Amino acid sequence: MAVDPQHAAPAGRGGRLPRTARRAQLLVAAQQVFAENGYHAAAMDDIADRAGVSKPVLYQHFPGKLDLYLAVLDQHIEDLTAGIRRALESTTDNKQRVAATISAYFDFVDREDAPFRLVFESDLTNDPAVRERVDRLEQLCAEAIADVIGEDTGLPRAQSELLGTALTGMAQVTARYWLQCGRAIPREEAERLTGQLSWRGIGGFPKHGEPAGDGA
Known part of the structure; x- marks a missing residue:
């Protein structure tokens, strides 16, 4: 089920979240970026920034943009x-x-x-x-x-x-x-x-x- 962006975990680099909560946060950020820019124009850097995490953290959960x-x-x-x-x-x-x-x-x-x-x-x-x-x-x-x-x-x-x-x-x-x-x-x-x-x-x-x- 989709996560309501209003109830997504707050962004902030360095904060630790349970894996499921972090994944949900990343999906919310990815949804926003993909909806705004389309797949081809969206960048993993933009998604990481929107989620408030480093790109390595994003890649820990999703090995590539297509997977996300x-x-x-x-x-x-x-x-x-x-x-x-x-x-x-x-x-x-x-x-x-x-x-x-x-x-x-x-x-x-x-x-x-x-x-x-x-x-x-x-x-x-x-x-x-x-x-x-x-x-x-x-x-x-x-x-x-x-x-x-x-x-x-x-x-x-x-x-x-x-x-x-x-x-x-x-x-x-x-x-x-x-x-x-x-x-x-x-x-x-x-x-x-x-x-x-x-x-x-x-x-x-x-x-x-x-x-x-x-x-x-």
């Missing part, structure tokens, strides 16, 4: 996947599930530490390890939604995964567009509009034994 970047990316993938699963498990009402899933993506995109930049807008997507992680995230989120769709509607797995992919794609692209437009629409309204559009599509697939609805 992947650790931050793994953290964000875990966060978003967990958020999607919580949304799906929060209710048995499918209309509310759709709304909760949309909200989970908006939550992720709207975070102050901008983790979505590393996940969805990375300048390192040509790296096989990064590409594999991003693809895995999209697959995990789509599969989580497909599980619910298949269970409720009885649709074949391939069709359920197609619909899950469509819903996750709409959610993350719309949330990023909303942010890029400077939050011109209040977030609650943006989520409502996106959820309404999504539900009018997915709501057309009835649960077992129920007549097809109009998605209203």
Whole structure:
């Protein structure tokens, strides 16, 4: 789970921290530098300075910049996947599930530490390890939604995964567009509009034994 920058260990060269606390501090600093500069322009010196440690201390925990970047990316993938699963498990009402899933993506995109930049807008997507992680995230989120769709509607797995992919794609692209437009629409309204559009599509697939609805 991501560490809140406000609760990260205070910077200060020479201070000793338990290994897990130091690692968390370094990940917070790395997240900030990578989000601000991208992978290629970020320097290990900048990350060490942001964390308030020497570069040898940084290298004790992460042998290279790519290792550090992947650790931050793994953290964000875990966060978003967990958020999607919580949304799906929060209710048995499918209309509310759709709304909760949309909200989970908006939550992720709207975070102050901008983790979505590393996940969805990375300048390192040509790296096989990064590409594999991003693809895995999209697959995990789509599969989580497909599980619910298949269970409720009885649709074949391939069709359920197609619909899950469509819903996750709409959610993350719309949330990023909303942010890029400077939050011109209040977030609650943006989520409502996106959820309404999504539900009018997915709501057309009835649960077992129920007549097809109009998605209203």
